[in-house]
Amino acid sequence: MADTAENIIEVRDLDYSRGRLEIFKGLNINIRRGDVTAVMGPSGTGKTTLLRLITRQLVPDRGHIFIDSVDIGTLNQKELYRLRRRFGVLFQNGALLTDFSVFENVAFPLREHTKLPNRLIRHVVLTKLHAVGLRGAADMMPGQLSGGMARRVALARAMVMDPDILIYDEPFVGLDPISMGVIVRLVRRMNDALGITSILVSHDVQEIASVSDCTYLISNGKVAASGSPTELQNTQSKLVQQFMHGMADGPVPFHFAAPDYEEQLLGRDVEQ
């Protein structure tokens, strides 16, 4: 086990199942303070579920999650909400409040948690919107934004309370190459300049390789491999190689479990 003081988040022997489907079986993960840690894995391995477990939107069947050595399973609602103020979460679809303008969406946590004067709120919000390149869209409504723009606004909102831990759920999906480059650099720059810890869930191997300090590859409910991007690229594991190089053949089947193709097309599976 790594040094506890170095790890801001520790996941220990985590089990979680949804119905009969086992998502995690004895998962162990350490997230080092000040690092950009990426969580990767084939679709359906529970990457987003892991984020929801870390933020205690979901409760594990077994195991513990420690944040700064505090078991989050022992917190009451008030303590949990106090802890969550340290998080900034970028949801997969942005999750912007549709009744509010872009400006008000970013200002929302400030208005709810602080008594800052409007002038200061305006200053902070415009600074964050400028960082994601959308200061000009401050008056637009979420419905008028493209998917990529909505995610950038959500990123501005996630940053607005200056969190200790920023969690990104698929931050690069739907971004054009220019925005993608800017966001990748922004993730790295914010992490280093503000001294925060970032957790990224993504499929984008190249972007992850360029931004992360440590990557966990999850498969079959466990960590299949972990290490720096270079270590993962050089590992001999067939699963890691298949994932990192996007190969169709390998330990991870492309097809979901199904009856024999020919038998099914000919209808023999029904006759039997």
Place this chain on the structure above:
Amino acid sequence: MFRDLYLTFKEFLRTFGAMQLFFLRLLSNSPSIFVKRFNLVVQQVYNAGALSLVIIMVCGLFVGGVLGLQGHANLSKFNAEDSVGTFAAFSLIKELGPVITALLFAGRAGTALASEIGLMKATDQLSAMEMMAINPLRRVLVPRFLGGVIAMPLLVAVFTVIGLFGAHLVGVTLLGVDAGAFWQQMQSTLEMGDIYEGIVKSIVFGIVASLYAVWEGYNAVPTAEGVGRATTRTVVLTAIAVLILDFMITAVSI
């Protein structure tokens, strides 16, 4: 079959119990939200109340008109057409005002609330709030619940007054009932107890309609179909609950 019945009954009891707990959570958070976030409550009174005014006024006018027509047609058989005002007032204040307003409220404001909250859930807006350490129950649900509870008695009052105006329009202006008799008989027969009954009903129906709307929205399956089903359930369950409670309150107060 008995096992299915048993399981259905058990599920019903579980849902009913969960709803009571949810109601208690709404109630316990209501005073502080009312005081600290009064602006949110006012916004929801506007959404649930002011935006329902047109439908309430139009329906009130025509229901009153029908009461004027029916009252005149039937009471004139006994040469009692002067009592059409009393007939309309009793019907509107004690029964039709609260009940029809509650049904219209469920159709207009209840569905809007349920679908809004359901969609907020489906698009992760409620989860996002939780992650921003903002309790969606206090920020989203309680103001909407309070908005509905406050708006309903006001809407019932508007419906009843417009209904009486409709009855007057038909009974007095069109069918020639004496205006003095119309108002005087109403004044002499109607008691404060009758008005209190209407007020109690409007408050109870306001609580029930708002509770069902926020409950169904908050517990909607976060899919397009789930939100649609929650909206439908809001109208159906509110209608059933309102009619059953109407019978119970009437039985108690007679």
